[in-house]
Amino acid sequence: MCRSKFLSQSIWTKTLWCNTSQRNKRRKIxxxxxVVINLVPLRNFRRMNKRLKTQQLFQIKKSKTTHLQKLKYIITRER
Structure with missing residues (x-):
């Protein structure tokens, strides 16, 4: 499992950080x-995360970054 947190202090965001260990790097993304929730307050993220269904498809785009040795994943909903 990948523990995610919001990148910025902003309440509305579509970007989250993913801590990647050596084990997770060998896994498929x-x-x-x-997951990311559009237009949901930060305090409601954990509660909404449990209510999300696996049938919702998300497209994961990986971008390179060296900040805090983390990988930044921009999640966009597939159409």
Whole structure:
């Protein structure tokens, strides 16, 4: 599992950070359960995360970054 947190202090955001260990790096990104909720307050993220269904598809785009040795994943909803 990948523990995610919001990147900025802003309440509305579509970007979250994912801590990647050596074990997670060898896994497929599709196996990582990364979700983002559009227009949801930060305090409601954890509660909404449990209510999300796996049938909702998300497209994960990986971008390179060296900040805090983390990978930044921009999650966009597939159409």
């Amino acid at each position: 599709s196996n990582m359960k990364l």
